[in-house]
Amino acid sequence: MLRKLLPLFKNSFLSTAQPDQSSERFFIFFDEDNNEWLGIPKSEISESELNLLIALYPLSKFSIVNHTPETKVWHDFLLSDGQPPVYQSNSNFRFLQFHLQDRFVEDHEEIESAFKGFFSEDIYIVWENENSGIVIEEMKQISLSEKEMIAMSETVESDFYVKIHFYIGKKYPFSEQLRFHFQREREYFAFGKDHINSSNIFTFERVFPAFMAYNLPKELSEKLFLELEDVFQEDPEMFVTIRTFLENNLNASVTAKKLYIHRNTLQYRVDKFTEKTGIGLKDFYGAFTVFLACLLFEQKV
Structure with a gap:
């Protein structure tokens, strides 16, 4: 069936092996019955066509092709039970999770650059999928306040025409427990996006009362x-x-x-x-x- 769609999209491709092309440029659909992958350029597919194809075929997972060795280690540690990165035990970290509410976000590098402009220290940005990611901040000095986070979200929204949500995590000392802290905050962020409409900036104290009421x-x-x-x-x-x-x-x-x-x-x-x-x-x-x-x-x- 996917093969029949190939002529409809000029620059699409069909593969019998999972493509290694970046899904920042392509939507890649998988036909499990025929073990085939169809890649369609995002610029050539309408939203209605995309919704129809998603209903018929699963999208392949986002390819983590742009990760540096450092962000790859963080990705595997936080999301895949990998080994922790190497840091001194007196280091402190904070996770700022974000979600871009737009299926056609392609400018990941530009968005990363916009984020980095707000931080005085180096940060790592790990993309979890095409629209969601984690800013990993090693806290050596005073970090961004909630007010500054609001300013950052407004900048991203005005520059890239996308709605963005943030979850501001707490500061934690470096240890293997960081993964469990992150997973807990990830749960709160998911709840906030789904159930709280009054804000796009979430924190534990803002989410937990609604989380408690819901449960x-x-x-x-x-x-x-x-x-x-x-x-x-x-x-x-x-x-x-x-x-x-x-x-x-x-x-x-x-x-x-x-x-x-x-x-x-x-x-x-x-x-x-x-x-x-x-x-x-x-x-x-x-x-x-x-x-x-x-x-x-x-x-x-």
Whole structure:
């Protein structure tokens, strides 16, 4: 079947052995029944054609052809249970995971160059697949803040016209445990991309409350959900207001600015919420409980 597609794409090729050509230029499809690979230039296939072919044939895995020896070691260590790289035990590392939301990303070298321009120290960039990768940062001095990470994401998005997500990992001392720390953060990043729409920059503290709410036992989640379900369903505007207020550390000025409302309007809605529920948001326990309920409500609607 793949052989019949060959004339439809001018610069495509067919192979009976897995191609070693870079998949940065080609989409490579595998016909398991006939043990054949078809490579189609990304510039010659439309998105609808691509979606149709993906439904029929699996895409071959991304070829790690551009890895240096150092990044190849990191790739194998983090993703393939390979041996750890050689570093002193007092070295500290941080993993910044990224995902580019665009199937037609081809300028990997240019994207790497854009990333490196934000770091004062050398970094390693490991591509996990065509659209996802890991920035490995050896932390010898103060590293990028979350604010600077936001600036970096905005630069990449404006220069390459792609949506990008980042997960900012924690600092860890060098050891074989780095792999397990990375795998845990990888799980949080995957969850954040799938379940949190309010941000494209993720951290443990930003993801974990939603992760916890998602994984609550059904009986507990239903009990908490029922406590505030009626209030939020009756007044969706109040839900957005309370959620934004809590996300911004109960800062009325910042919340009002983000919602494009007057501070008095914000205060009215907060007071109305407290009157209806009997829960004060300035109390830590009240704020925590309501925020957890907001996360559950968002997942169910």
